[in-house]
Amino acid sequence: MTQVTVRNIDDEWVTKAKVEAAARKVSMNFVLREAIGRGLGVKPAGKTNGLEKFTASMPFESEEERKQWDAHMTDCGRVDPLDWQ
Structure with missing residues (x-):
């Protein structure tokens, strides 16, 4: 996977992402990746055990x-x- 830096994110978005991450007990990074995927219409691949x-x-x-x-x-x-x- 590639790492990407996104600048100038609205403070309200960050706050919402933090709240959702805390409620779901996942990282904010996970919440943001899901949100970007949904916005692009991409279904997440999901984890496997190998x-x-x-x-x-x-x-x-x-x-x-x-x-x-x-x-x-x-x-x-x-x-x-x-x-x-």
């Missing part, structure tokens, strides 16, 4: 079995932010 790198090593007997495995790995790869509070 297990998806092992899916290529699985021998599948059918395309259906591979699809089931992919669905399972997608579900297992989701990280619930509430687990880390």
Whole structure:
């Protein structure tokens, strides 16, 4: 990821971001990245646990079995932010 510096941010925006971050127990940086993504119409990718790198090593007997495995790995790869509070 690239780091970007944004200057001349309205004080009201910063205050709102701080309040929301505190209420959600996340960083202000996280809140601002979400807000920028929403403003640009970009859906966040979300965090994963990294297990998806092992899916290529699985021998599948059918395309259906591979699809089931992919669905399972997608579900297992989701990280619930509430687990880390």
